[in-house]
Amino acid sequence: MRAKSLEAVLLVTPALLFLVIWFVMPLARLFSLAFVGDATTPAPFGELIASEVYRHVFLRTLGIAALVTIVTLLLSYPLSVFLSRLRGVRFFLALYGVLLPLWISVLVRTFSWMLLLERNGPINKALAFVGLTDHPLPLLFNDTGVLIGMVHVMVPYAVIPLYAAITRIDRRLLLASDGLGASPLFTFRKVYLPLSMPGIVAAAVFVFLLSLGFFVTPALLGGSNAMTAPMLIAGFISDRLAWSLAAAASLILLASVLALLWFVSRLVALPQGTLVR
Amino acid sequence: MKARGVGVRLVGISKSYGSVVALQPTDLAVEAGEFLTLLGPSGSGKTTMLNSIAGYVEPDRGSILFGGTDVTTMPARSRNVGMVFQNYALFPHFDVFANVGYGLRARGVGKSEIARRVAAALALVQLDGYGDRKIQQLSGGQQQRVALARALVIEPDVLLMDEPLGALDRQLRKTVQLELRRLHELHGRTTVYVTHDQEEALILSDRVAVMHEARIVQVGTAAELYTAPVDAFVAGFIGESNLLPVRVLALSAGVARIEVPDLARDLEVMASPDVAIGRPARLLLRPEHVVLDAAGGVPGSIDEIVYLGEIISARITLASGAQIWARRLANSPLERGASIRVGWAAQHLRVVAER
Amino acid sequence: MNSTPLLVRVAINCLAAITLGFLVLPILAVIPASFNAASFITLPPASVSLRWYRSFLLDGEWMMTLINSAAVASLTTAIALLLGTSAALGLQQLGERASFVLKGAFLAPLVVPVIVTAIALYRSMIDIAMTGTIWAIAIGHAILALPLVIIMVGVSLRAVDPTWHLAAAGLGAGRWMIFRTITLPNILPGIIGGAVFAAMTSFDEVVIAVFLAGYETKTLPVKMWEVIRIEFTPVAAVAATFMILLAMSLFLVVRTVGPRDVERPS
Numbered sequence: 001m002r003a004k005s006l007e008a009v010l011l012v013t014p015a016l017l018f019l020v021i022w023f024v025m026p027l028a029r030l031f032s033l034a035f036v037g038d039a040t041t042p043a044p045f046g047e048l049i050a051s052e053v054y055r056h057v058f059l060r061t062l063g064i065a066a067l068v069t070i071v072t073l074l075l076s077y078p079l080s081v082f083l084s085r086l087r088g089v090r091f092f093l094a095l096y097g098v099l100l101p102l103w104i105s106v107l108v109r110t111f112s113w114m115l116l117l118e119r120n121g122p123i124n125k126a127l128a129f130v131g132l133t134d135h136p137l138p139l140l141f142n143d144t145g146v147l148i149g150m151v152h153v154m155v156p157y158a159v160i161p162l163y164a165a166i167t168r169i170d171r172r173l174l175l176a177s178d179g180l181g182a183s184p185l186f187t188f189r190k191v192y193l194p195l196s197m198p199g200i201v202a203a204a205v206f207v208f209l210l211s212l213g214f215f216v217t218p219a220l221l222g223g224s225n226a227m228t229a230p231m232l233i234a235g236f237i238s239d240r241l242a243w244s245l246a247a248a249a250s251l252i253l254l255a256s257v258l259a260l261l262w263f264v265s266r267l268v269a270l271p272q273g274t275l276v277r
Numbered sequence: 278m279k280a281r282g283v284g285v286r287l288v289g290i291s292k293s294y295g296s297v298v299a300l301q302p303t304d305l306a307v308e309a310g311e312f313l314t315l316l317g318p319s320g321s322g323k324t325t326m327l328n329s330i331a332g333y334v335e336p337d338r339g340s341i342l343f344g345g346t347d348v349t350t351m352p353a354r355s356r357n358v359g360m361v362f363q364n365y366a367l368f369p370h371f372d373v374f375a376n377v378g379y380g381l382r383a384r385g386v387g388k389s390e391i392a393r394r395v396a397a398a399l400a401l402v403q404l405d406g407y408g409d410r411k412i413q414q415l416s417g418g419q420q421q422r423v424a425l426a427r428a429l430v431i432e433p434d435v436l437l438m439d440e441p442l443g444a445l446d447r448q449l450r451k452t453v454q455l456e457l458r459r460l461h462e463l464h465g466r467t468t469v470y471v472t473h474d475q476e477e478a479l480i481l482s483d484r485v486a487v488m489h490e491a492r493i494v495q496v497g498t499a500a501e502l503y504t505a506p507v508d509a510f511v512a513g514f515i516g517e518s519n520l521l522p523v524r525v526l527a528l529s530a531g532v533a534r535i536e537v538p539d540l541a542r543d544l545e546v547m548a549s550p551d552v553a554i555g556r557p558a559r560l561l562l563r564p565e566h567v568v569l570d571a572a573g574g575v576p577g578s579i580d581e582i583v584y585l586g587e588i589i590s591a592r593i594t595l596a597s598g599a600q601i602w603a604r605r606l607a608n609s610p611l612e613r614g615a616s617i618r619v620g621w622a623a624q625h626l627r628v629v630a631e632r
Numbered sequence: 633m634n635s636t637p638l639l640v641r642v643a644i645n646c647l648a649a650i651t652l653g654f655l656v657l658p659i660l661a662v663i664p665a666s667f668n669a670a671s672f673i674t675l676p677p678a679s680v681s682l683r684w685y686r687s688f689l690l691d692g693e694w695m696m697t698l699i700n701s702a703a704v705a706s707l708t709t710a711i712a713l714l715l716g717t718s719a720a721l722g723l724q725q726l727g728e729r730a731s732f733v734l735k736g737a738f739l740a741p742l743v744v745p746v747i748v749t750a751i752a753l754y755r756s757m758i759d760i761a762m763t764g765t766i767w768a769i770a771i772g773h774a775i776l777a778l779p780l781v782i783i784m785v786g787v788s789l790r791a792v793d794p795t796w797h798l799a800a801a802g803l804g805a806g807r808w809m810i811f812r813t814i815t816l817p818n819i820l821p822g823i824i825g826g827a828v829f830a831a832m833t834s835f836d837e838v839v840i841a842v843f844l845a846g847y848e849t850k851t852l853p854v855k856m857w858e859v860i861r862i863e864f865t866p867v868a869a870v871a872a873t874f875m876i877l878l879a880m881s882l883f884l885v886v887r888t889v890g891p892r893d894v895e896r897p898s
Contacts, residue, residue, distance in 0.1 A: 007725065010722070027748070100656070103832055103882065121675055122675050220860065237754070250751065250752070253745055354802070354806060383804035
């Protein structure tokens with residue numbers, strides 16, 4: 001048995017070593033810059049916290065993430081219910097419809113939205129054609145565009161854990177509730193919804209975390225009008241090589257992510273396998 | 278029957294997992310060519326013992342000998358054992374031929390030799406020509422035979438079988454049991470078999486080792502275990518039994534004088550070795566030895582009747598409130614609720630110690 | 633639910649169908665855009681032509697990025713497969729607590745925002761003068777792909793019955809023979825799935841690549857990023873179309889040959 005453990009350790013070590021060298025150590029190196037500061041920014045944390053602009057960016061990042069999460073859940077829940085009731089070819093077609101977007105680069109997906117949301121783009125043209133608007137809506141380079149683009153990216157990530165949780169619901173419980181005389185709404189509120197809660201929580205956490213760290217979509221669809229924390233960090237490096245500011249901002253961002261995870265893990269036990277996809 | 282394989286000796290084998298004792302220090306000797314079954318309920322230690330012989334489990338103490346060779350520290354791979362698992366453990370990505378020949382491949386046997394021996398093994402289990410079938414295409418019984426062929430083809434010193442018939446339905450099980458018996462007569466290899474089904478153990482084995490709570494309680498032939506069980510557990514586990522609480526009054530030369538409250542009298546009966554004055558004991562009365570209309574017997578009433586085909590089984594409530602079962606041929610009918618006088622065949626009674 | 637009122641069921645189905653359409657159709661918007669004859673993108677195109685396709689295929693720089701992306705993806709897959717398969721095998725043999733902690737560690741790259749990973753790696757690559765190399769980008773992508781491979785091979789491993797290994801050992805097979813003849817054939821779907829996932833992750837990835845790629849080692853997404861931000865010509869749509877085609881083919885490969893997952897209706 002001891003030989004077995006040794007073998008297991010040896011098998012796991014290369015990957016672990018790889019991560020330590022190329023992931024953990026670089027992160028530590030980066031974060032150290034946040035505490036040391038450099039010539040231009042002796043106190044990066046101070047600067048970030050003091051500046052209203054930067055504070056605003058962080059808050060707006062949280063706000064957008066929250067909004068994206070809510071809208072995504074609202075769209076993903078019915079889709080997951082729908083998916084759970086399909087069989088045969090239709091199931092696979094719908095499933096592929098949900099999973100395929102995950103395979104396509106975020107860049108491509110975001111680019112598509114850029115084309116669609118333009119002032120003279122097809123969406124505005126269609127809205128005008130149908131008569132809903134009399135002048136083109138500004139859907140791009142603002143929060144609306146970012147919201148649409150991010151929700152589009154996030155829905156598949158939400159459907160996966162939601163679907164997993166919903167298919168785990170024992171149908172017989174619903175039949176039992178019905179048989180006991182409960183109205184469909186009552187059954188939904190008291191049986192279906194609570195049982196799908198682990199999936200909802202998993203999806204919400206997943207989407208929120210991803211949204212916090214998202215760079216490409218807000219950068220292209222929002223531009224400088226809708227600055228998010230990741231864009232700020234990227235800007236610190238590419239525009240001004242302000243490493244300590246970038247490091248401090250990264251640390252704050254990562255800390256928020258970890259805090260959220262810790263907080264959620266205290267409240268709820270995620271069902272096994274929801275994140276394993 | 279030509280005895281093949283080697284004798285297996287376990288000396289002082291014990292195994293614990295943390296605070297759980299899986300095997301108390303135990304000895305066991307299996308003759309070369311013998312079919313011995315480890316029989317017991319779950320948790321009795323029989324699977325641990327089997328896995329120790331196989332080499333999958335390393336005992337904390339004790340030694341295991343194959344023939345004269347000490348194999349205790351040898352890994353499973355180096356011991357020449359053939360194991361048939363409960364779920365057969367057939368390799369799903371190989372066909373029947375590749376499965377059966379796997380052990381020969383591992384031993385570096387040449388291709389033509391493998392082909393010859395696999396064909397012979399398949400013929401033995403009556404699966405001639407099944408070599409290129411996929412495992413998934415086989416029925417449960419056929420898979421079981423492939424597993425057996427795979428274990429036998431390597432000409433093992435010991436054949437080990439871990440409840441291999443558990444997944445089969447009752448009818449099939451009976452057929453396969455007789456089949457295994459026949460095969461053993463053909464191949465003659467030392468076989469250690471594990472099961473919790475006492476009927477199966479009695480049908481298949483030369484000897485049975487009854488296990489309970491991590492130790493071997495009694496080893497013997499079917500007849501020995503049935504007529505001379507060493508304690509109440511064996512008595513109750515093998516065959517049907519009535520076990521009435523008794524008090525041991527006197528004991529000499531293997532005969533005990535006991536007070537039997539439920540029968541309202543004292544009796545003198547054969548005693549199993551562990552019986553002692555003052556120790557809790559039970560009277561073993563087999564249902565077939567209960568007489569249903571004995572003059573001068575104990576009053577009781579029939580409260581349940583079960584028809585088992587040619588046998589009729591009746592539950593009788595005695596005056597004391599105790600319930601016993603009686604069994605006889607279904608020649609004449611019994612009436613539920615009838616009052617009867619219960620007797621017994623005195624020479625078949627036995628008193629056994631209770632653990 | 634048999635008792636769901638028809639109206640509710642119809643509403644759910646409609647909303648779901650709309651959401652599905654919302655998911656799939658916008659992606660396809662780039663395809664017509666790539667056929668634009670003009671040098672600015674209008675959707676739908678005012679006039680159609682293949683000129684941007686010709687532009688893309690004949691352009692040395694675009695082709696170079698294609699080759700770079702392929703090279704990086706291959707390296708990423710090799711690294712992630714070797715390390716990930718080994719780790720998945722090891723994890724399976726470890727006790728519950730140890731494997732739980734390690735699994736958390738291996739999933740960490742998915743939790744840390746990519747931008748943070750990217751600049752951290754960028755900083756360290758600068759320190760050791762490895763920026764702009766194919767290896768640097770591959771390492772960055774391997775960090776992201778490693779958890780995916782571990783998960784996929786892990787899924788396959790769970791379908792492997794441990795008694796097969798016991799049976800093989802009892803029959804006399806050594807560790808290496810058992811791995812070669814028993815374990816490997818049965819985890820092949822997971823390995824293939826992991827490989828494809830790793831390749832696609834690398835091919836699609838833009839954030840890490842933007843920071844780590846040099847001029848000679850620019851990957852396809854990086855060039856697309858530049859074109860989108862600066863020129864915004866239909867050639868970006870052509871590149872996007874190619875990426876979609878590649879993604880779809882690999883997706884189908886994985887669904888056919890990859891591991892059987894739990895996403896089947898019971």
